[in-house]
Amino acid sequence: MAFDIEMIKSLYSTLGERVTAARTLTGRPLTLTEKILYAHLSGGNATEIYARGTSYVDFNPDRVCMQDATAQMALLQFMQAGRPSVAVPTTVHCDHLIQAKTGAQADLETALESNKEVYAFLSSVSDKYGIGFWKPGAGIIHQVVIENYAFPGAMMIGTDSHTVNAGGLGMIAIGVGGADACDVMAGLPWELKFPKLIGVKLTGRLSGWASAKDVILKVAGILTVKGGTDSIVEYFGPGAESLSCTGKGTICNMGAEIGATTSIFSYDTKMSDYLKGTNRADVAAAADAVAQHLQGDSEVYANPEKYFDQVIEINLSELEPHINGPFTPDLAWPISKFAAAVEAHGWPAELEVGLIGSCTNSSYEDISRSASLAKQAIDKGLKTRSEFTITPGSEMVRYTVERDGLLNTFEKMGGVVLANACGPCIGQWARHTNDPLKKNSIITSFNRNFAKRNDGNPNTHSFVASPEIVTALAIAGDLRFNPLTDYLTSETGEKVKLDEPQGYELPPMGFDVKDAGYQAPAADGSQVEVAVSPTSDRLQLLHPFAAWEGTDLKGLKLLIKAKGKCTTDHISMAGKWLKYRGHLDNISNNMLIGALNAFNEETDKVKNQLSGEYGSVPGVQRAYKAAHIGSIVVGDENYGEGSSREHAAMEPRFLGVRAILVKSFARIHETNLKKQGMLALTFANKEDYNKIQEADHIDILGLTTFSPGVPLTMVFNHENGTRDEIQVNHTYNAGQIEWFKAGGALNIIRGQIKA
Numbered sequence: 001m002a003f004d005i006e007m008i009k010s011l012y013s014t015l016g017e018r019v020t021a022a023r024t025l026t027g028r029p030l031t032l033t034e035k036i037l038y039a040h041l042s043g044g045n046a047t048e049i050y051a052r053g054t055s056y057v058d059f060n061p062d063r064v065c066m067q068d069a070t071a072q073m074a075l076l077q078f079m080q081a082g083r084p085s086v087a088v089p090t091t092v093h094c095d096h097l098i099q100a101k102t103g104a105q106a107d108l109e110t111a112l113e114s115n116k117e118v119y120a121f122l123s124s125v126s127d128k129y130g131i132g133f134w135k136p137g138a139g140i141i142h143q144v145v146i147e148n149y150a151f152p153g154a155m156m157i158g159t160d161s162h163t164v165n166a167g168g169l170g171m172i173a174i175g176v177g178g179a180d181a182c183d184v185m186a187g188l189p190w191e192l193k194f195p196k197l198i199g200v201k202l203t204g205r206l207s208g209w210a211s212a213k214d215v216i217l218k219v220a221g222i223l224t225v226k227g228g229t230d231s232i233v234e235y236f237g238p239g240a241e242s243l244s245c246t247g248k249g250t251i252c253n254m255g256a257e258i259g260a261t262t263s264i265f266s267y268d269t270k271m272s273d274y275l276k277g278t279n280r281a282d283v284a285a286a287a288d289a290v291a292q293h294l295q296g297d298s299e300v301y302a303n304p305e306k307y308f309d310q311v312i313e314i315n316l317s318e319l320e321p322h323i324n325g326p327f328t329p330d331l332a333w334p335i336s337k338f339a340a341a342v343e344a345h346g347w348p349a350e351l352e353v354g355l356i357g358s359c360t361n362s363s364y365e366d367i368s369r370s371a372s373l374a375k376q377a378i379d380k381g382l383k384t385r386s387e388f389t390i391t392p393g394s395e396m397v398r399y400t401v402e403r404d405g406l407l408n409t410f411e412k413m414g415g416v417v418l419a420n421a422c423g424p425c426i427g428q429w430a431r432h433t434n435d436p437l438k439k440n441s442i443i444t445s446f447n448r449n450f451a452k453r454n455d456g457n458p459n460t461h462s463f464v465a466s467p468e469i470v471t472a473l474a475i476a477g478d479l480r481f482n483p484l485t486d487y488l489t490s491e492t493g494e495k496v497k498l499d500e501p502q503g504y505e506l507p508p509m510g511f512d513v514k515d516a517g518y519q520a521p522a523a524d525g526s527q528v529e530v531a532v533s534p535t536s537d538r539l540q541l542l543h544p545f546a547a548w549e550g551t552d553l554k555g556l557k558l559l560i561k562a563k564g565k566c567t568t569d570h571i572s573m574a575g576k577w578l579k580y581r582g583h584l585d586n587i588s589n590n591m592l593i594g595a596l597n598a599f600n601e602e603t604d605k606v607k608n609q610l611s612g613e614y615g616s617v618p619g620v621q622r623a624y625k626a627a628h629i630g631s632i633v634v635g636d637e638n639y640g641e642g643s644s645r646e647h648a649a650m651e652p653r654f655l656g657v658r659a660i661l662v663k664s665f666a667r668i669h670e671t672n673l674k675k676q677g678m679l680a681l682t683f684a685n686k687e688d689y690n691k692i693q694e695a696d697h698i699d700i701l702g703l704t705t706f707s708p709g710v711p712l713t714m715v716f717n718h719e720n721g722t723r724d725e726i727q728v729n730h731t732y733n734a735g736q737i738e739w740f741k742a743g744g745a746l747n748i749i750r751g752q753i754k755a
Ligand code: SF4
Pocket: 095, 140, 141, 142, 160, 162, 358, 359, 360, 421, 422, 425, 426, 446, 447
């Protein structure tokens, strides 16, 4: 199930028919995004026109990819489905858990030891269920996916926000939570809000110092970190066709930083060349045969204002290199204005570290262009003034650039090659610094630069740019250096200037690799044992949640009435807890510890109604669980907003909370709660929130006739003997009510598979 040309041909064989059906239905030409979305509707051809930005629609993705941190809980859940193998081709990539400290080899060895049990679990569970497994050191998920699995016209979901990178190869690729990945692996459709469409018309051609990264840095400046919300960004125009396939990937990758659902480019000769260059001439030939369906209709691109909700135009010939930051990726500065900004804002001008690579910028083109600058530095007698690190995106890229002498060039310049992994991009960086409190500056070719992201230090000013600009600034050691205009002084005291970078989109001698780091799954996984130690504190097998007892729920306790914002981070905090994301019991000790208790305005301090004492939220809930007493959580508006973290729904379920009653839900969290067999309810009258008292005993009535569209009743029995009876709404459809009755969606799937 790793890579299958027959599956691709099968998708393409019905693509024309589906696109024609969608065009007939809408009665107009289609964007590429619409073609792919309509072609992946669950249940076949389009029969209704979906409202952009509001309709929730079921799709059938072609692939799933997962990184090692998020894959753990997704796969533990998938094991509950009872399937012998995954329903769609799936891969796991070990990239997030390798800490950068001294260099590739030593860091990889340390990670293999410290994450031994996680890797053993992921390897064995992949082996058993037909999942392709990319070992630690094989590369960063998105670079490996674009090199091996992405193909035009497909739909993929991945448990990482930069899954969107694959839009560079013409695919709708979207980052999701582990619960969604679990559903698709188990054979269920996947729900997405039908997106709004933003068109970006690219004209002209890049030249000199400007690169694909500068396109997205500029777009981020225009749209800001929220401007792409609920939208897919489709790039088109002659400028788009001139960009390399991996350059397109860079642009799509960082589309995550404008909040876009995903970004995409139409199929063109650059994509065909990349497919051929990465040993996939058969995919290129198959795509060539249906090329007209892998592009937006020409009428759309001729009159984009008629078909997109918003249109932006950028002339690549006039595009200046950009540097974005600090602390946010949408603070965009053309390089000609950056030095003045550094001075005006008092940002530390001395550049301490330049870091190139990551999934955003680690193609052969990126590395060869940066290496051309490193070579100039050596030839012109310049010594790098900043520390400089290189993170290759995959073993295939690393092996090839080493063969071609490029890594050697960086090392001669003083660069340190890190493991093919996320490393400093995700804070896995044991940075050498004498004074962590000192304000300091770094620049990276990564995508995110929020405070503390790279090294955990709030005083680090992190800027984002192309790898070429990062390399040039690292040579200069000064943020204010503009390589387009400024001179440097060589070791011999000469004034020298860096020439424009030069590179290759694809290696002239082709890609090569000795051991890409891939492990194919067993042909028959039925005998494979999944490796989870019963004494592990990082991994724990899940057990099915109990089915509903078939009666109304009475005598529940109020666990917490949360006040104000309660995001998935308040419900299941990140940070040190991430270590336990494969161990539901241990990570449940963070349940709601960030939520504000409405009765005392404190966090993680609630009344234990059994003892009358105050304790931590998880501690009190564990006391109720031990006494076999259920509870409810009450919340405010937009409860559960933030990242789609399935732990935020699993933890209350695991600890025995029966219902979450709020003024309003963030939709994804509401769905996650339903999937886990919880009751997700909203006040019919929001003022009723004020009626709830700290020591209430609660009944939920109407469950024996639980039906779509019919409200339930809740009774709040107060300590003073009075009671309030209120109406509560829900959005369960008939299928979701079955999830509740069975104790969770996975119990239903397991039942169906057994039958
Ligand atoms: S390199 Fe950075 S952005 Fe890319 S997958 Fe890793 S952590 Fe995420």
